[in-house]
Amino acid sequence: MMTTIWPWWTGSVGLSLVTIGFWLMFNRPLGVSGSWARVVMWRNDKVLGEAEAPFRNNPELLKDALMEATVAHFGEQVVQDALASRRSSAGSARPMPALKELAKLPLRIPWTAHFTFLAMIGVGGLLTALVMGGVHPQVTLGTLHTQLFGTGMSNWIALFAGGGLVGFGTQLAGGCTSGHGLSGCSRLVPASLMAMGIAFGTAIVASLLMNLLGGLPL
Amino acid sequence: MKSATLKHHLGFGLFGLLMGVTLTATGFTDFTKVHEMFTFQSFTLLLVFAGALVLNGVGFAVLTRNKKVAKKKFNKGTIPGSIVFGVGWAITGACPAVALAQLGQGQLAALATLSGILFGVWAYRRMAAGGVQLDTGVCGEEG
Secondary structure, eight states, X not given: OOSOOOOHHHHHHHHHHHHHHHHHHHSSOOOHHXXXXXXXXXXXXXXXXXXXXXXXXXXXXXXXXHHHHHHHHHOHHHHHHHHHHHHHTTTTSOOOOOHHHHTOOOOOOOHHHHHHHHXXXXXXXXXXXXXXXXXXXXXXXXXXXHHHHOSTHHHHHHHHHHHHHHHHHHHHHTOOIIIIIIIIGGGTOHHHXXXXXXXXXXXXXXXXXXXXXXXXXX | OOHHHHHHHHHHHHHHHHHHHHHXXXXXXXXXXXXXXXXXXXXXXXXXXXXXXXXXXXXXXXXXXXXXXXXXXXXXXXXXXXXXXXXXXXXXXXOTTHHHHHHHHTXXXXXXXXXXXXXXXXXHHHHHHTTOOOOSOOTTTTO
16 A cells, blocks of 8 residues: 555646646546446447538538438428528528538547547556555455455445446436536536535445444444 | 548547546546545546536536426436446446446556446347347437
């Protein structure tokens, strides 16, 4: 285990730099569980890419497809009326956006970049350990965790099950400690405040229960 | 490699690295410390997180003034998902980022947590693709 721990405010600055820096560079909120989803579902990139390709190459095709979908959704009459009114007020009507602009679908960030992100979090852990006293591999999460969940098989099962809950729960909740927490709560987004409050509250109750069942003082 | 892609790899890599370093150096990868936070025996990690929220709050307020920024929406999955996540967080001491840093740091037990996360994410996506519509999306996945 580490001997020296940085003062708390350096951690605040570090996490904030990550959140704000990411937002500045990519104009989107940071989200680790989103990256997990992209990496786990990496095959989707290929499927979506193939589905988009014809439209990226051919704006006319995109126009036809959009018109077809519009007619299917609103009915032909509404579309005809809209086109007619646009023609009759040709002078004042805003021009249609250029097809070339319309066809510039935003490029998706490749799943491999999300993989790089996740992998580098691990590398960050490794480098820190090396700087702060070396890497000392260990198969448990420390004395306290061993007291609560034992060693050997029970330890592995508890962690796999717990990890499953983390993975499933963050996907269902639409975000985790970074997306809902660092990015959402700091902007006072109601859904994020609720998600983090509930996750934190549940973790408190579960931790106290673990102490109770493990015979540790509350 | 296209320059846009290279920028993504460099940027995502840099911020991932900084995140891994910070989480490890402040003790977020230490199960004991996380457990002590949840049982009110230590407030250090809470301070780290609260401090980051304050700094982010100021940062976002400055950067997004006069701008409309998409906000996560409340949906049917928000409450049950957060409860499930909370239980897993208490058992493993890990959120989806921390488990990766734990492994990098040499805590081999995180392999079990990471396998679990992988399975949990996969199971949810499988279920969602199968027609059980519970959410409207995870952060970042639209990108």
